[in-house]
Amino acid sequence: MAIDVLSRAPRSHAPGPDGLWRNWSGSVTCRPTAFVEPSDADDVARHVGQAVADGRGVRVVGGGHSFTPLVATDGVLLGLDRLAFVDEPVPLAVPEGRATHTVRVGAGLRLHDLNLALTRLGLAMGNLGDIDHQSVAGAISTGTHGTGGVAAGLSTQVRGVELVLADGTRVTASQTERPELFESARLGLGTLGVLTAVTLAVEPAYVLEAVEEPWPLDRVLDGLEDLLAANEHVEFYWFPHTRRALTKRNNRRPVSDTPLGRVRGLVDDELLSNGLFEVVNRVGRLAPRAIPRLNAVSARALGARRFTAPSHEVYVSPRRVRFRESEWAVPHEVLLPVLAEIDAWIESSGETVSFPMEVRFAAPDDVWLSTAHGRRTAYVAVHQFWRTDPTRLFAAVQRIMVAHGGRPHWGKEHAAGIEHLRSVYPRLGDFLDVRAGVDPDGVFLNAHVRQVLGL
Numbered sequence: 001m002a003i004d005v006l007s008r009a010p011r012s013h014a015p016g017p018d019g020l021w022r023n024w025s026g027s028v029t030c031r032p033t034a035f036v037e038p039s040d041a042d043d044v045a046r047h048v049g050q051a052v053a054d055g056r057g058v059r060v061v062g063g064g065h066s067f068t069p070l071v072a073t074d075g076v077l078l079g080l081d082r083l084a085f086v087d088e089p090v091p092l093a094v095p096e097g098r099a100t101h102t103v104r105v106g107a108g109l110r111l112h113d114l115n116l117a118l119t120r121l122g123l124a125m126g127n128l129g130d131i132d133h134q135s136v137a138g139a140i141s142t143g144t145h146g147t148g149g150v151a152a153g154l155s156t157q158v159r160g161v162e163l164v165l166a167d168g169t170r171v172t173a174s175q176t177e178r179p180e181l182f183e184s185a186r187l188g189l190g191t192l193g194v195l196t197a198v199t200l201a202v203e204p205a206y207v208l209e210a211v212e213e214p215w216p217l218d219r220v221l222d223g224l225e226d227l228l229a230a231n232e233h234v235e236f237y238w239f240p241h242t243r244r245a246l247t248k249r250n251n252r253r254p255v256s257d258t259p260l261g262r263v264r265g266l267v268d269d270e271l272l273s274n275g276l277f278e279v280v281n282r283v284g285r286l287a288p289r290a291i292p293r294l295n296a297v298s299a300r301a302l303g304a305r306r307f308t309a310p311s312h313e314v315y316v317s318p319r320r321v322r323f324r325e326s327e328w329a330v331p332h333e334v335l336l337p338v339l340a341e342i343d344a345w346i347e348s349s350g351e352t353v354s355f356p357m358e359v360r361f362a363a364p365d366d367v368w369l370s371t372a373h374g375r376r377t378a379y380v381a382v383h384q385f386w387r388t389d390p391t392r393l394f395a396a397v398q399r400i401m402v403a404h405g406g407r408p409h410w411g412k413e414h415a416a417g418i419e420h421l422r423s424v425y426p427r428l429g430d431f432l433d434v435r436a437g438v439d440p441d442g443v444f445l446n447a448h449v450r451q452v453l454g455l
């Protein structure tokens, strides 16, 4: 039985009145032949069948928050906002780690609405990224992750998927039913079929205590292993052109801990992510040589803060300043040389970078196309203001990452070739075999995934 879902997440995925579809950052546009919003899984199957009969490709859009042209199509674009249900949770016979229940949800459900629904059920996701505008299917399809010494990727929380395949059939897959399809579809770049429902493992609701402090970068790097050992979720933002960082540590507290307000925090959220930061970026764009000084001011302006709140409120922050981003996952042990090489390149190239670099962490997981597959992982994300051309910075970072065995985030800008991807993803060949088996005619491919996957 489905429960009511509050729906306050922004709807940003439909093409505009001019017929042009745009992603969140504005860097990707396309003009689909048709945009349709099916009412249920049978309706999805009907639209897929019609597109195949008309000789058109099909792509699905979630929240449109990927930076890469994953969604772009000149065929049929499906929006799944109407597939946004949440079923009654089912208790697990045996708890899996902290997870006590599974919950089946519509693939188009936005994370924001998922979090509200879970809260009302006394449940929560075990980890989340730093925004909640994505759909469940969109988030898992690109390997969206948070940070933590435990599994950080949302795909690791998937226990079952329901799909419409290219031949119009509706199938379900899990670790015990069509396990190879399951492994591929829980992080599949939208290339296997249309996800209509996803079953997630969830935990009892919990609160997190967040501690955020500006630290000298060298203190962070010298004490990194201790920091990671002592805290469940660690990340830091390093301000390029400075030796300063903002550290964030989130740890679980008993639910009885009274949540402390975030008023103080709003000041810092607005500085790092939003209003004031927009001004910093606009000034930096007009006067790039001022960026190192602006970064030094921003890094010092951030104050220490500590607060306790329901988990999803701590994981998620507003991101109102638009930017472009490239993020790479590297073996944990090469993080320090990677950061040193990026720093050296920035200083010697004359490139100015006004956005802090974000560093996060994950334990190894077993999802075939996960950026953390089989290895302890550090993530390094570089950003540029959306009006600033990031080409040179992203290309330089990619060179460094590729040399260190880096894996690009599938939803963030990169130009990794298939040779490199095959060398860093041991199960990529298996994924491609499963994909070809369920979609031999490439109904669910677009130009971007053909190029990335060498198809």
Ligand SMILES: Cc1cc2nc3c(=O)[nH]c(=O)nc-3n(C[C@H](O)[C@H](O)[C@H](O)COP(=O)(O)OP(=O)(O)OC[C@H]3O[C@@H](n4cnc5c(N)ncnc54)[C@H](O)[C@@H]3O)c2cc1C
Binding pocket: 024, 025, 059, 060, 061, 062, 063, 064, 065, 066, 067, 070, 071, 080, 107, 108, 128, 129, 130, 131, 133, 134, 135, 136, 137, 138, 139, 140, 141, 142, 143, 144, 145, 146, 189, 190, 191, 193, 194, 195, 196, 319, 409, 411, 412
């Ligand atoms: C401001 C911002 C902050 C971000 N923060 C993080 C973060 O903290 N961590 C992180 O890892 N990433 C982050 N991202 C990246 C983001 O999580 C991913 O790009 C994610 O895929 C976006 O989800 P979406 O619903 O917008 O998907 P879209 O971009 O709309 O689609 C992504 C892919 O999923 C496919 N897809 C969508 N729905 C379906 C479906 N029903 N069936 C089959 N395929 C489907 C699409 O075809 C496409 O290939 C961030 C992005 C932005 C813009």
